[in-house]
Amino acid sequence: MERTIPQVKLESGAGRAASQFLNEKGINRSLRIDLRFTGCCDASLCLRVDDIGEGDLYMEADGLTFIMDTEVYRLAGGVAIAYVEEKDRKGFLLTSERPVSEWEGFGVSDIQV
C-alpha cells in the first residue's frame, strides 16, 4: 500500500542535482531515503536508487519520486535534502526531524545506485 510522506523538503538546487544525476545515468527510478551504516558507529541517511516496495511511503517533488521505509520514517521523521557543491566537497546532505545520529548533517554522500 502506498502512502504519501508528509515532509520531504528539497533545498535549493537539490532536486536539479538529483535529476541531473539520474539523467546522466539513464535511470528512471525512484530515490529511496534510506538508513545506511558506513562503519564503526552512527548510521546516516542517504539517497539510493530503488523501486517502491510494499509498505513504502512516497512523495513527488521537483519531478522526482522519493520513497521511504515506514520504519525509517518513524525513526527520522521529515527529511530535508540539500545539495552541497563547494571546491572540495560535493554531494547530498540529508538532515531529519529526529536526527538518526549526533553527526547528522556533517558529511555529504552521493546517490547510491
Next chain:
Amino acid sequence: MEQYKLFIDGKFVDAASGKTFQSIDPGSGAPIATVAQAGKEDAEAAIAAARRAFDKGEWGKMSVQARAAKVRDFADQVARQGLRLAATESMDAGQVISLAKFMPLISVTLLRNLSLAAATKFPWEEEIPVSGNAFAPGREYIRREPIGVCVGIVPWNYPMYIAIWKITPALCMGNTIVLKPASVTPLTACILAEAAKAAGIPDGVINVIPGPGGELGKVLCTHPDVDKIAFTGSTEIGREIMRMASATVKKVSLELGGKSANIILDDADMDLAVEGACFGTFFHQGQVCSSGTRVLVPSKIYDQFIEKMKKRAEMLRVGYQLDPTSHLGPLVSKEQLATVERYVKIGKEEGAELITGGKRVEVPGMPEGNYFAPTIFANANNKMRIAQEEIFGPVVCVIKYDSDEEAVAIANDSIYGLAGGVFSSNNARAQRAAAGVRTGTMWINNYHIFSDFCPFGGYKQSGIGRDFGLECLHEYTQMKRIHVNSMAHSHTNMFFQLLSDYKKVDGFGYSCPTNVVAGHGALSSISKAIVDLGCKRALILTDPGVKAAGLADLVKNALADFCIGVFDKIPADPDLEAVDAATEAARESKADCIVSVGGGSVIDTAKGVCVTLKNGGKANDYLNFMVLTEPQTPHIAIPTTSGTGSEVTNIAVLTSHGAGRKLFIVDPKIIPNVAILDPRFTLGLPKLLTVTTAMDAMTHAIEAMTSIMSNLICDGMALQAIRLIKENLLIVAKDGNDEKARINLQVAATMAGWAFTIPQVGLAHAMAHTIGALHHVHHGAACGILLPKVMRYNVDHCADKLSQVAQAMGVNTAGMSERDAALAAADAVEALMKKVDHPMRLRDVGVPEENLPICAFHAIVDTARIFNGRPVSDPNEILEVYKQAY
C-alpha cells in the same frame, strides 16, 4: 540522577549555553544521568586550554620518565574508580557486565604499558649512521617531539576503552588532548576526567567535552590551534574529518568501519570454528568494528557448519546488561536498533536465507530495551548489501566458497580492510590465507584479540594510522631531523659554495687505514696478516694473465693452508656480473678473506666481492657513496702494477651495463686491510703498461693536489709520489728488472692512492673515463695524454699547487712567476712522457676526431669533474681540451 559537567582547563564547568542532555540506559530506556552539552564556545575554550597547557605548561617539557610517572598516577586513579567505571560503562553503553568489568583493568594496563614503553623503549632520538649524502659530512639524528593539541573523538561501542586509546598515547608523548565522547555514551569519559584531576594531571592537559558531533566536529576539525585529530567512527564521518583537517593540514589518524571476513578452512576444528564465528560476530551485540560479519565456509562443510552455528547462536542469552548471566545486552540506541532491523529487511529482500534471529527480543521487565536476537543469514553472496555494508549489530552472513583462493578473493572484495580471521588446523595454510587478505589485523584460530603492543588499524577505507603499540606512540609525535655539520665554516661547505666564487673546500678528515708491507719478500708477511685478521679461509682472486705469469701461485704458496682456492676469471674493466661470479665462488668455498692479486681491475672487483659477500645480494645493490656501516670481508691486496693505488683507496670502479657506464662504490669501509708491495710482482710488467700505469698514478697525485678538496696531508703524499715517479719511471722504462726502482714506483702508486682517496680526482680523470668507456683506451694512457692539457686548463685556479708539482718534477722555478712555474709543470710531465715513450695524443690511441664532441658531453657529467680545481660546466671547454690532446 547523577549530573556530569564539562572538564575544561582542570575545572568541571557547565556548558556556556547552560544546555544539558540526558544519557539513557539502552537496556531499560531510562535516563541515568544529566550531562552538560558542550557547544562551539565550550569547544573553543577546551582547545584554548589545551593549547596553553601545551605551549606554556609543564607537560610537554617534563622528562619522559616524569611524565610516565604521572600517567601511572592517572592509571591508579582509574583503578580506584574501577567498579564505578565498569558499572557506568555497562549501564551507559549496554555492555554486558561480564565484559564491562574488564574495561578498567585493560585501560590500566594500556596506560601502564604504553607509558613505560614511552619512557624506556620509544626511540625519542635516533642516530642515522649513514646519511646518504657524501658531500655534507656530519652527525645526523632524528628527534621525536610531541605534536601539540590533539583531539580524540570516541564512538559509543567502547566509550571508556577507546577514550583510553586516545588519551594514553597523547599524554605519554607529551601532547594535550580535547576528548569528545559519543553523545549517547558520555559518562565514563567524564569519570576519566575526575581520575585525571585526582591524579594531578596538569590543568588543560586533558579536556572532556560531551556534545553533538555535528556541531563540535566542525570546530574541533577546523580550529587552527588543533594539531592532530584521532577519530574512531564511521567512514562517512572520517572522510569529512579528513577533508576539514586538510585545510590546516592537521595530522589525522582514523579507525573506521569494517566488514571483516572470518574464513573457515575445510580442515578447521569444527567446534572451534563455530565458536570463533559466533564470538567474532555476536560479541558485544556485534557492535565492534572488527566483527567478522562475513563468515566464509567451504561448500563441502557448509550445511554442517550452518547447523552447528545456528544451534550455538540460539543458545546465546540476550538480557539486561547488568545481569551477569547475559551473553548479549541491548543495542546502544533506538536508532541503532532501527538500523539493524532495516538491514535485516534488506537481507531478506536480497534473497539471503534468514535461519535464525532477525527480530527484537523482549526481556522481561525491560519493555523499552533495545534487544535484538543473534541473526544468521545463510546462502548470502558477497555482492549483497548485507555483505558489503557494516551493520554493527548481531547479524552475520555465511557465504560459501570452493577454494582457499576464492575465500581470500571474497574477503578482499570489500571497500574495508580492518580485520579478519582464519580457522584451520594447519597454521602454514592459515598464514598463507591471512597474508593474502588486505586488512590491518588477521587472527588465526582466534578473534577480537587486542593487545597493548600489537598495532590495530585499517587498510583501504578502514582508516589510516594505528592504535596500540609503539606504532601508535609514533602517531602522536612529529619527527625532526637534525644535521650537525662536521665542518662549521663557510669554506668547507660545497653547497654554500654554489652561491660563492670561492670553490675550494677547506678542512678535511683523513683516515686511510691500510696496513702496508713493502719490500722484496714482503709476500711472506701474508700468513701473519691472515692470522691478524682472524681469518682462516682465503680465496685468491686474479686474472688469467697474472695467473699465467705464475704470480697467483706465488701467493698460493705463501698462504699455504690458508688458501682455499684461486678464482682467475676476472676480466679487464670488470662489470657487476664479474663481481657476482667471483662472489659466488667465494660463497661456495666459504671464504672468510679475499686476497686480490692483480691490477686495478682485480683489486676493484675484490672490493665489490668483499661487500657482496658480507652483506648478501648482488654487486648492483651496493653501487653507492658511503652507505656501509660495518667492516667488510677482510681484504689483502697485492698489486701487480704501479698505477691505480687501489690497494689503499676507498673506491671500486665497476661497469654497469644497466647504466651504460662505469659506476662506483665509494666508501671507507672498502679500503683493503692490507697491501703487500713486493717488487717481484711488477718485475715482469711490459714497458708500455709500466709507463701508462705510472702516468695513472701521476694523474692521481696531481689531480689530488688540484682538487677543490685537496688537503695538506694528501698534498704531502702527492708530492712524494710525483718525485718518486719522476725519479724512477725512466729507470724502469730502460730496465724493467731494476728492483729498487720498481719498489719505488709501487710506493709512489700507493702514496698517490692515499693522496687522492680523500680529495678525489679531477677533469683529466673525467675525460679519461669517457675515452676509456667509448673507445677502450687504456685508462693510464688516457690519463697521461690528457693530464698536461688539463693542468694548463686549470692553471689560473691552481697555480700554487702546480708550481709545487713543477718543483717535484725537478723544474728549477727560481725567478719564475707562480703561473709560469705551473705551466712548466705541465711541460715537465710531457717531457717525462716523451722520454719513456708514453703515447702523446688521442689520435695515437685510436680515438676518432669526429667523436670528440660526444666525448665532451659524456665527460661533463662524470663525477670526477665535480672536484676539479677549476669549475667546469661548459662541454665546449672540455671539447677544446680534447682537441688540444688530439
